[in-house]
Structures are given as structure tokens and as C-alpha cells.
Amino acid sequence: MTLPVPASLRLCVRRRRLPAANGATTELGLRVPSDVACIEQVVDLLMRHCTCANWLCRRSRFNVRVAVAEALANAIVAGNQENPSKSVFVRAELGPEHVRIEVTDEGTGFNPETVREPLDPEDLDRPNGRGLFLIRQLVDDVRFNDQGNSICMTLRRR
Amino acid sequence: MAFTATRDTGGIYLIRVEGQLIVGNRQELKAAVQEALESGERRFVIDFSRTGYIDSSGLGALVSISKKVREQGGDLRLSGLNEDLRSLFELTKLDTLFAISDTAEKAAGGFAG
Numbered sequence: 001m002t003l004p005v006p007a008s009l010r011l012c013v014r015r016r017r018l019p020a021a022n023g024a025t026t027e028l029g030l031r032v033p034s035d036v037a038c039i040e041q042v043v044d045l046l047m048r049h050c051t052c053a054n055w056l057c058r059r060s061r062f063n064v065r066v067a068v069a070e071a072l073a074n075a076i077v078a079g080n081q082e083n084p085s086k087s088v089f090v091r092a093e094l095g096p097e098h099v100r101i102e103v104t105d106e107g108t109g110f111n112p113e114t115v116r117e118p119l120d121p122e123d124l125d126r127p128n129g130r131g132l133f134l135i136r137q138l139v140d141d142v143r144f145n146d147q148g149n150s151i152c153m154t155l156r157r158r
Numbered sequence: 159m160a161f162t163a164t165r166d167t168g169g170i171y172l173i174r175v176e177g178q179l180i181v182g183n184r185q186e187l188k189a190a191v192q193e194a195l196e197s198g199e200r201r202f203v204i205d206f207s208r209t210g211y212i213d214s215s216g217l218g219a220l221v222s223i224s225k226k227v228r229e230q231g232g233d234l235r236l237s238g239l240n241e242d243l244r245s246l247f248e249l250t251k252l253d254t255l256f257a258i259s260d261t262a263e264k265a266a267g268g269f270a271g
Contacts, residue, residue, distance in 0.1 A: 036182040062211060062242040069213045073181040124255050125225060127218035134214050137249045 025095035032072065032088040034080040034105075039072045042090060046101070049094055056099065060155055063138040064099060070131045071103040071151050079105030079149055102152045109148030161190055170266045171199040176208045179216035187216075191223045200232035201269050205262040207238030212246055224256065233257075237265040 026049055032038050043065050050056050050064060072088060080086040086106040093100040118129045136142050141154040160176045171194050179187065191202065204220070206212075220236070227234045235257045239247065247253040259265035 036180075039180060039182055040178055059242060059245075065211045066213060066246065069178070069180055069211065073213060073215060077181065119251050124251060125221055127222045128214070130214035130217055130250050134246070134249065 025093060028090070028092040028094070030090040030092075032076075032090060034076045034082050034084055034086050034088060036073065036076055036082070039069050039076070042072060043069050046090075046092055049092070050099060056155075057158065060099075060158065064101070064155055067135045067138045067153050067155075068101055068103070070135050071101070071153065074131055074151075075103050075105035075107075075149075078110070079107035081107065096157065098154055098156045100152065100154045102150060104145075104150035107149050109145075109150075111148055112144050161187060163190060163194070165199070166266065168266060169199075170201050170203055170269065172203045172205060172262055172266070174205045174208060174262075178210050178212070179206075179219070180211075180213040181215035184215050184219035188219050188223055191227065195227065195230050195232065200227075200230065201266075202227055202232065202234045203262050203265040204234065204236050205238040205265075206236065206243055207240075207262070209238075209243060212243060214250075217246065217250060217252060221252070221255065233269055235259060235265040235268055237262045 028046065028049060030042060030045070032042055046068060047061060047065060050061060056064065075088040076082060080088060089104045091102040112132060115132050118126065118133055123129065135153060139153045139155045143152045144150065162174045162176065164172050166172065173187070173190060175187070194202070224234045237259045238261060239258060244253070247256065247258065257268060259268055
């Protein structure tokens with residue numbers, strides 16, 4: 001099946017059969033411009049492939065959508081600071097047991113340990129600071145590379 | 159994504175969010191509410207019954223809007239959150255900050271006076 005790709009995104013799709021043969025894993029690679037207007041397109045594109053994988057329940061599809069939108073926003077705005085000469089790289093592995101999505105920017109990175117939880121009553125009316133917390137709540141596993149400019153999110157099949 | 163705004167005869171300014179409320183369009187919503195405030199509107203309902211998802215910037219925009227409306231002596235209510243969208247408010251405890259109704263009609267009926 002061929003899925004339409006927005007012109008501004010560079011996409012590479014590869015399918016490979018797992019050794020355990022319990023299903024096919026689809027790998028996608030995307031190069032995304034540092035433009036927040038692209039976020040919806042990328043999320044839609046990934047979700048169309050997730051739907052092809054055909055096992056995510058409604059809530060999991062929703063969680064992936066929000067987590068990816070969030071990670072892209074962080075990468076474009078905080079990481080690349082919306083610099084048009086920089087890109088965000090998305091690598092997605094859509095398999096029978098899990099969805100794993102890696103989002104990498106070209107910024108200097110940050111230390112995720114320094115990000116505080118936004119749940120204190122005095123923090124509730126702050127307009128920002130919920131992004132990473134939300135990602136951690138929505139997927140099963142979140143990891144960063146040492147530099148802190150790449151996040152890897154995994155959601156397991158239920 | 160698009161916003162549609164209507165004013166009912168009871169003086170309720172209803173904004174429906176169609177599509178997503180995310181970093182790329184949150185300013186449009188903030189601007190729409192600001193403009194309505196300047197026109198004298200004080201009772202707002204933001205309805206999400208046609209909304210796909212909201213990111214943390216969208217949630218943050220709602221927090222800012224709520225603050226601004228309250229500062230102007232107004233009131234803001236949210237409506238139409240499905241189970242998935244509602245979970246975002248619960249996870250971030252924002253369900254304790256906002257008055258949330260099942261439907262826009264119920265939200266409109268919740269204003270004092």
C-alpha cells in the first residue's frame with residue numbers, strides 16, 4: 001500500500017520480517033523541517049502506518065499521537081529553536097509487539113533529570129513545563145541519549 | 159485545524175476547536191479569546207467535541223486563557239472532552255483548574271446568574 005507523503009517531508013519506509021516470524025516490522029525514517037506547522041503532518045503519517053500495523057487500541061493510538069506531537073514540538077522549538085537550517089529526524093519502528101519512535105534534533109541537548117514535575121498546586125497555572133511529563137505518562141518507556149538531543153519512546157502492545 | 163466562534167442569545171461566547179490544539183495553532187486560539195474579551199465578551203465556553211488531540215502547549219494556552227479571562231472578571235468553561243482528551247487533563251491535574259462539562263449546552267447552563 002502506498003501512502004501519500006507531504007512534499008515538505010523526506011520519507012524512507014522499509015519493511016523487514018522479524019526472525020520470530022510473528023509479524024512484520026515496518027521501519028520509517030523521516031527528515032522534518034524545523035517548522036511547527038509540519039507536526040500534524042508527521043503525526044498523521046506515522047499514525048497511518050500504525051493503523052496499517054493494525055493492533056493499536058484507540059487509547060494507544062491517541063497516546064502515540066500526543067507523545068509524538070510533544071516530542072516534535074520539543075525538538076523543533078527547544079532543540080532546533082526553529083532554525084530553518086536544522087532538521088528533526090524521526091525513526092519509527094512499528095512492530096507486532098511494540099511501537100518505538102525516536103525523535104532527534106540538531107540542538108545541544110538538555111538534561112531530562114533537571115525537568116521537574118508540573119503537578120504542585122502552585123505550578124498548575126503555569127503555561128508551560130508539561131511536555132516531558134506528559135510523554136512519560138503516555139508511553140511505556142522513555143529514554144534519552146547522553147547528549148539529551150534524542151528521545152526514544154516505546155509503547156508495548158496490550 | 160480551525161476554530162468556529164458563535165455568540166448565543168444568553169451572552170455565551172462558544173469556541174469550537176476542530177482538529178488539534180497544539181503548538182502550531184495555540185496562538186490563534188489565544189488571539190480569538192483576546193479579541194472577544196476586548197469586544198466585551200465575558201462568558202466563554204471552549205468546546206472540544208470535534209478535537210483530535212491536544213499537546214502540552216495547547217493545555218498551556220488554555221491555562222493562560224483562563225487566567226486572562228478571570229483577570230477581566232470573566233469565566234471560562236470547557237466542554238466536549240472525550241475520554242482520551244479528558245485523560246490529559248487528569249494526568250496533568252488540570253481537571254482541578256477548569257470547570258469541565260460534558261456538552262457545550264451544559265457548560266453554558268453552568269454560568270452564574
